[in-house]
Amino acid sequence: MRSIRFHGRGGQGAKTASRIVGTAAFLEGLTAQDSPLYGAERRGAPVSASTRISREPIRERGLITRPDLIVIADESLIGDPTARVLDGLSERTVVFVNAALPSEQARDQFRIPGRVTTLDLTDMTLRQFGKPVALSAPLGAVACRLLGLKAESLKAAITGELADLGLPETVIEGNLALAASCYDAVPVVPVEEMAGTPPAPVSLWTPVYEPPTLGSARISASANSPLRETGGWRTFRPVLVPDKCNGCWLCFVYCPDGVISMTKDDLPLIDYDHCKGCQICVQECPTKALVAEREQEGAGTWRAK
Amino acid sequence: MTWQRETFKKIKQIPREEHVLPGTSLCAGCGGLEALRLAAKVLGDDVVYVNAAGCFTMLAAYPFTPFKGSWLYTTMGSAPAGAQGVRDALDVLIAKGRLPKRDDLKVVVLGGDGSTYDMALSSTSGAIYRGLDFYYFCYDNEAYGNTGVQLSAATPYGARTTTSPCSLQHPAGTIQEKKDIFEIWRAHKPPYIATVAPRYPLDLAEKFARAATFTGPKLFLALSACPTGWLYDPGETPEVAKLAVETGLWPLKEAINGAVTHTYIPKRKPVEEYLKLQGRFRHLFEPTKQEEAIRHIQERVDAYWRQVNV
Numbered sequence: 001m002r003s004i005r006f007h008g009r010g011g012q013g014a015k016t017a018s019r020i021v022g023t024a025a026f027l028e029g030l031t032a033q034d035s036p037l038y039g040a041e042r043r044g045a046p047v048s049a050s051t052r053i054s055r056e057p058i059r060e061r062g063l064i065t066r067p068d069l070i071v072i073a074d075e076s077l078i079g080d081p082t083a084r085v086l087d088g089l090s091e092r093t094v095v096f097v098n099a100a101l102p103s104e105q106a107r108d109q110f111r112i113p114g115r116v117t118t119l120d121l122t123d124m125t126l127r128q129f130g131k132p133v134a135l136s137a138p139l140g141a142v143a144c145r146l147l148g149l150k151a152e153s154l155k156a157a158i159t160g161e162l163a164d165l166g167l168p169e170t171v172i173e174g175n176l177a178l179a180a181s182c183y184d185a186v187p188v189v190p191v192e193e194m195a196g197t198p199p200a201p202v203s204l205w206t207p208v209y210e211p212p213t214l215g216s217a218r219i220s221a222s223a224n225s226p227l228r229e230t231g232g233w234r235t236f237r238p239v240l241v242p243d244k245c246n247g248c249w250l251c252f253v254y255c256p257d258g259v260i261s262m263t264k265d266d267l268p269l270i271d272y273d274h275c276k277g278c279q280i281c282v283q284e285c286p287t288k289a290l291v292a293e294r295e296q297e298g299a300g301t302w303r304a305k
Numbered sequence: 306m307t308w309q310r311e312t313f314k315k316i317k318q319i320p321r322e323e324h325v326l327p328g329t330s331l332c333a334g335c336g337g338l339e340a341l342r343l344a345a346k347v348l349g350d351d352v353v354y355v356n357a358a359g360c361f362t363m364l365a366a367y368p369f370t371p372f373k374g375s376w377l378y379t380t381m382g383s384a385p386a387g388a389q390g391v392r393d394a395l396d397v398l399i400a401k402g403r404l405p406k407r408d409d410l411k412v413v414v415l416g417g418d419g420s421t422y423d424m425a426l427s428s429t430s431g432a433i434y435r436g437l438d439f440y441y442f443c444y445d446n447e448a449y450g451n452t453g454v455q456l457s458a459a460t461p462y463g464a465r466t467t468t469s470p471c472s473l474q475h476p477a478g479t480i481q482e483k484k485d486i487f488e489i490w491r492a493h494k495p496p497y498i499a500t501v502a503p504r505y506p507l508d509l510a511e512k513f514a515r516a517a518t519f520t521g522p523k524l525f526l527a528l529s530a531c532p533t534g535w536l537y538d539p540g541e542t543p544e545v546a547k548l549a550v551e552t553g554l555w556p557l558k559e560a561i562n563g564a565v566t567h568t569y570i571p572k573r574k575p576v577e578e579y580l581k582l583q584g585r586f587r588h589l590f591e592p593t594k595q596e597e598a599i600r601h602i603q604e605r606v607d608a609y610w611r612q613v614n615v
Binding site: 010011043044045131166168169217219221222223224225226227228229230233248249250252253254255256257258259261262271274276277278279280282283284 | 316323325330336338343367368372374465503532533542544587591592
């Protein structure tokens with residue numbers, strides 16, 4: 001059995017990628033199991049999905065705690081302690097990161113002890129579709145290649161899964177082309193089975209029941225949500241071209257998260273620690289004074305503090 | 306009679322101060338958060354929010370809160386009952402002299418459409434019946450969004466949700482019509498009801514300012530365009546909200562003691578323009594266009610505006 005854990009942000013396609021791999025394996029006669037981790041399903045928030053494939057019946061259930069392959073759709077998740085992307089990682093685990101860095105560099109920069117491989121799926125997707133869309137097909141393609149599943153099964157799985165989502169044929173065609181190039185381009189590090197490793201013994205834990213005043217979550221602080229930064233959610237950032245701004249306030253008014261304030265001179269000031277990159281301000285700006293710029297690698301990139 | 310705004314005439318009258326701070330984990334481009342943020346600019350900080358379970362659960366995800374004031378979390382069906390308890394407690398404290406009258410707080414229920422149209426309908430009816438002095442803010446994204454977009458009684462005919470997919474029997478997806486919660490509320494004759502859309506910020510702010518002059522139930526239905534559930538790019542949230550209003554699908558109106566005024570009369574673009582933008586209606590256009598379903602939606606809107614008589 002091989003266990004694959006996908007990590008992404010809601011809307012990036014981690015869940016569908018896990019289904020694609022499960023279906024591709026099933027089409028090759030393997031037993032497959034895939035399930036997203038249920039949480040509040042929302043765009044931008046960390047999500048994960050688990051896939052198990054095996055020639056034997058799969059008896060294990062639940063989350064994958066000791067993955068053979070970890071597929072990371074968004075490198076900013078590695079630094080997010082709530083996402084727990086590297087949980088249960090061993091030196092034999094293969095870690096795929098969607099990043100513009102070469103494998104060695106990613107391994108050092110993100111301090112990943114496993115065997116790392118990378119490919120810039122975001123860039124390839126932008127080149128295919130001209131805008132950021134879900135990475136389900138490219139993530140599925142990379143995982144299938146690393147697991148040694150056939151290109152034909154991948155193709156059939158993508159077609160089936162994306163059609164189930166009600167996507168139009170043109171989008172499916174685009175995804176198949178993209179998946180094929182990702183399948184070929186990803187540097188292959190073969191995924192080994194953790195066969196023979198006995199599961200770690202589990203000691204049962206007895207919950208202690210407390211009165212509701214202790215047992216329910218109470219927040220005694222006030223207005224502390226800015227401590228939680230959401231800048232890592234962006235693929236594109238809104239950038240002001242000051243000469244074009246007519247100071248109309250519309251970006252400030254329409255921003256759902258309230259991350260744009262107006263200066264005394266009526267210029268928008270964007271709080272990049274919290275801007276989620278929804279692009280409402282860019283779309284609504286009547287003078288095109290706000291433009292979308294791809295979040296860059298390197299010094300200009302926003303990093304969680 | 307044309308409706309006149311008295312407090313909010315220009316966009317630069319929207320208060321600068323923020324009362325819902327950033328850092329929440331609501332979706333990028335959330336139309337509901339956009340509406341709440343604008344409403345809070347009028348409501349201020351002296352508020353107790355009573356939040357029914359739903360997407361807005363994520364506003365105050367432990368240990369963080371975006372509010373300066375209080376936030377109480379309830380089950381989906383019981384937020385108006387929770388609001389009654391909070392209101393009563395404030396009244397008792399004031400009556401006993403333990404809370405100065407000037408420190409009184411507004412009680413504001415936050416509920417999604419699943420809660421508002423389905424589960425909390427009876428407790429809302431009870432609260433309006435008892436004349437509870439509170440605000441009710443429904444962020445209506447026309448589905449159970451937080452759990453992955455299932456059908457709610459607010460889902461419109463022809464939309465696809467995970468529990469109303471298009472099938473051979475029902476190629477249009479959802480076969481039910483959206484429940485008319487505005488009329489259900491209005492039958493109770495509360496002092497103030499309004500529909501709002503965040504793409505019309507002055508209309509929204511004006512209505513919250515007007516509501517403040519009434520004691521008793523003040524109910525708001527906020528169009529909450531939802532990129533995650535309606536399947537469009539997050540940046541298009543205002544555009545989708547605008548077309549919902551401009552096609553006449555989402556009438557902007559208020560009812561004072563039961564008397565309805567439409568606060569904005571759209572020129573009424575064809576509904577197709579609104580439907581086409583969203584993935585949840587894509588099956589009405591591809592692979593074959595479902596003319597009859599689209600015509601049905603258009604006819605419902607036309608019939609509505611005929612009875613409005615404008």
